[in-house]
Amino acid sequence: MIGKVTRGQDVARLLSYFYGPGRRNEHVDPHIVAGFRLPMALEPGTDARDDWDFRHLVGVLTSPLDTLRHTPLALPIWQCSIRADPTDRTLSDDEWADIAEEVMHQTGFAPRGDDEACRWIAVRHADDHIHLAVVLAREDGRNPNVHRDYYKVANACHIAEERYGLTRTAPADRTAAPRPTRAETELAHRQNWPEPPRTTLRRHVATAAAGAENEGDFFAALEHAGVLVKLRHSARTPGEITGYAVALPHHNNQQNQPVWFSGGKLAANLTLPRLRKRWSAPGEGNRFDRRPFGGVELTHEERSAAYQQAARATATGTWQMRHIQDPAVRADVAAATSDVLHVTAALTGNRELARAADFYDRAAREPYGRQPPLTPYGTNLRTAARALALSGIRGQRGNRPSLVGVLSHLVVQLAALIEAIAEHRQLQQRAAQAAAARKAAAQLGRLSRPAPRPPSPTLPRTPPNYTAEQNAARLAATGFPIPLSHQLADSPYRISAPTPTPPGPHRRRGPSR
Numbered sequence: 418m419i420g421k422v423t424r425g426q427d428v429a430r431l432l433s434y435f436y437g438p439g440r441r442n443e444h445v446d447p448h449i450v451a452g453f454r455l456p457m458a459l460e461p462g463t464d465a466r467d468d469w470d471f472r473h474l475v476g477v478l479t480s481p482l483d484t485l486r487h488t489p490l491a492l493p494i495w496q497c498s499i500r501a502d503p504t505d506r507t508l509s510d511d512e513w514a515d516i517a518e519e520v521m522h523q524t525g526f527a528p529r530g531d532d533e534a535c536r537w538i539a540v541r542h543a544d545d546h547i548h549l550a551v552v553l554a555r556e557d558g559r560n561p562n563v564h565r566d567y568y569k570v571a572n573a574c575h576i577a578e579e580r581y582g583l584t585r586t587a588p589a590d591r592t593a594a595p596r597p598t599r600a601e602t603e604l605a606h607r608q609n610w611p612e613p614p615r616t617t618l619r620r621h622v623a624t625a626a627a628g629a630e631n632e633g634d635f636f637a638a639l640e641h642a643g644v645l646v647k648l649r650h651s652a653r654t655p656g657e658i659t660g661y662a663v664a665l666p667h668h669n670n671q672q673n674q675p676v677w678f679s680g681g682k683l684a685a686n687l688t689l690p691r692l693r694k695r696w697s698a699p700g701e702g703n704r705f706d707r708r709p710f711g712g713v714e715l716t717h718e719e720r721s722a723a724y725q726q727a728a729r730a731t732a733t734g735t736w737q738m739r740h741i742q743d744p745a746v747r748a749d750v751a752a753a754t755s756d757v758l759h760v761t762a763a764l765t766g767n768r769e770l771a772r773a774a775d776f777y778d779r780a781a782r783e784p785y786g787r788q789p790p791l792t793p794y795g796t797n798l799r800t801a802a803r804a805l806a807l808s809g810i811r812g813q814r815g816n817r818p819s820l821v822g823v824l825s826h827l828v829v830q831l832a833a834l835i836e837a838i839a840e841h842r843q844l845q846q847r848a849a850q851a852a853a854a855r856k857a858a859a860q861l862g863r864l865s866r867p868a869p870r871p872p873s874p875t876l877p878r879t880p881p882n883y884t885a886e887q888n889a890a891r892l893a894a895t896g897f898p899i900p901l902s903h904q905l906a907d908s909p910y911r912i913s914a915p916t917p918t919p920p921g922p923h924r925r926r927g928p929s930r
Contacts, residue, residue, distance in 0.1 A: 418578050419586060420499050420520070420570035424492035428478055428550060431496060432471045435540040435548055436461070447542035451514035453527060459538055478536050478552050486558035493553045495526070495563070497570055500546035502584035507544045514539065516577045517549055523573035526551050526561050533557040587849030590784035594619060594684040614668040614676065618644065619683040620771060622663060623778070624763040626692050627756030627799070628806025632658070635692065638806075639663060645675055660689050684778070685786035686752075694788050695752075695799075723801075723808040724823040727757055730801040731830035737794050738837040748783055749795030751838045755781035756802040758831060758857075764805060765824065769864055777835060777857035780842055780850040825865060832861035 425431060436447045449456040459477070464470045482489055499516060501508065508516075517539035521527035527534035537551040553561055571588070578585050587593065597605075597613035605613045625638035639646050649660035663683075664675035680687040734750050741747065758777055762770035783789055839854035 418499060418501050418505075418516075418574040418583055420497055420567075420574050422567050422570060423496045425494045425496065426492055428494050428552065429471055429475050431494060431550055432461070432474065432540075433469075435542060435550070436469045436471075439542070444542040447540055448510075450510045450539050450541045450547065451517040452538040453534070453536045456514075456538075474538075478538070478550070479554075481536060481552060481554040481556050481558075484556075484558055485554050485560070487560055490553050490560055490563070495549075495551040495553050495566070497549045497551075498546055499549070499570075499574065502586075503545065505545075505583045508581065510541065512581060513541055513547050515580075516573075517547060519576055520549060520570055520573040521551070523576070524566055524569045526553070535561055585848070588784075590847075591685050591786050592779050592782040592784055592847075592850055594778060595682060614665045615678060615683065616775070617665060618663050618678055619687070619778075620759070620763075620775065622680065622683055622687050623755070623774075624759045626687065626695070627759045627802045628763075629696065630803060631696055632689075632693065635696075636661070647677055658689070684782070686782055686788070691786075691788055695791070720808045721823055723804045724827050727761070727801040727805055728823065728827040728830045730797050731757060731827065731834050734794065734798055735830070735834040735837050738834065738841060741794070745790050746792050746794050747838075747841055748789035749792040750798065751841070752781050752783075752789055753795035753798035753802070754831070754834055754838065756799050757805070758835075760802045760805045761824075761827060761831070764808070767864070769860060770828075773857045773860035773864070776853055776860060778853070780835070780838055780854035780857070782850075784847075828861055829865045832858050832865060835861065 436444075438444055449459050452459045459474060461469050461471050461474045482493060497520065499520065518527075518529070521534075521537060522529050527537055533556040535551050535553060535555055537549060539547050539549050541547045553563065555561055571586075574586065575588070577583065595615070597615045601613040601615055605611075621639060621642050621644050625635050625642065625644075629635035629638055636646055636648075643666065645664040645666060647662045647664070648658050649662070651657040651659045660679060662677035662679045664677045666675070668676050670676055680689060680692070685691075731754075734754065738747055738750055755774065755777060758770070758774045762774045789795075835854050835858040839851050839858060842851035842854055
């Protein structure tokens with residue numbers, strides 16, 4: 418069960434959507450299932466044209482705004498849609514009413530037993546979801562507390578899932594990266610882009626951070642990948658960089674300006690302060706030093722050694738995940754594994770590896786944006802990732818045939834390490850992170866299996882090349898009134914054994930004289 422919160426100003430327009438046909442005529446039998454009063458007393462009527470008349474309901478809901486003792490909130494209308502999983506059973510109106518009351522109680526907008534709380538209604542116009550509309554003004558003249566309302570809604574959804582046996586959703590622990598908005602997804606579909614820009618930028622930033630040793634390498638790697646970078650400077654300390662934003666050259670707004678995404682809008686662990694903590698020299702690099710990235714030309718043996726070093730570091734990480742019980746070590750190894758996976762996917766140019774890295778990202782993060790402490794075990798994996806990034810083995814240059822073996826070995830070791838991390842997340846009772854790790858391991862497992870060989874073409878059977886004498890004998894055998902044996906028909910020169918003559922009647926010899 419998932420809750421989505423939005424804010425607005427016009428409650429009449431919101432009610433028109435609740436009781437309207439919907440964007441695709443999906444709204445059926447809209448009606449109020451719960452509210453601050455009995456649902457029957459709040460149900461809107463119709464006018465002379467048989468259209469919905471919301472004037473009375475709007476006046477009842479918004480009347481506390483006129484008696485506020487404080488300045489009303491800028492967006493006083495709070496809307497929340499609660500949707501059940503498609504695999505869940507259809508809930509009744511009474512069950513949806515109980516869920517709506519639980520949401521209002523957990524958010525604090527209308528706690529149970531509070532007669533001076535906010536006014537609200539819950540409308541159902543489909544089998545799988547309801548909409549809550551709340552006017553953020555208490556009847557005692559105070560403004561309600563809307564801080565962390567999204568997390569409170571998620572807590573209410575988890576209570577409803579346990580109460581009614583519904584599908585459990587992942588906790589709102591900020592381990593999942595922000596999803597592309599509906600507008601971004603529809604824009605990517607109209608422009609025939611393979612994915613929304615937010616997803617592409619997240620992958621570029623994660624790869625650049627994994628292969629960089631300091632801040633200068635990071636920004637140079639982004640520019641090398643064709644990403645636009647905008648730096649945010651401190652207003653107090655000139656020259657100090659406090660943040661950054663990235664954009665794609667082909668993603669512009671209506672004013673033909675790039676659409677920028679800050680690091681925090683991509684993922685919780687991609688903000689500049691958190692990136693500085695993970696680099697080996699966090700105190701350095703506050704000033705932007707542009708350096709060429711990936712321009713180091715190595716020999717073939719050195720490139721192969723970089724992959725072998727990464728495979729050994731990954732195998733060591735698997736052993737550490739299974740035998741070292743320190744939670745800090747395991748958290749750091751899980752975070753560093755994402756670096757190796759992202760760099761490997763970027764250097765090989767393999768789209769399936771990139772998908773595996775995207776799947777694994779959630780399993781690598783700690784809840785609520787916490788940064789795991791750096792340990793020598795995780796540093797070993799990060800060093801291997803930087804060696805891969807500097808090796809210059811790029812997908813657009815083509816993979817050399819002799820490197821396929823070491824690359825396959827690295828993918829196998831990554832799959833084993835991520836399987837161990839999935840078991841660790843399961844022991845921590847983090848089901849969403851464990852599922853993300855298993856999905857990435859399964860993707861790597863499919864890549865590590867050799868492709869099936871195409872079946873060998875079946876050559877047509879060539880008829881035997883008979884001589885003229887053999888053909889004459891075969892024709893004679895075919896036209897003979899008594900069928901000859903199969904051996905004679907195929908081999909006319911084979912002589913069959915003579916048929917033994919049956920013995921005659923046995924004569925008994927008389928006694929010799």
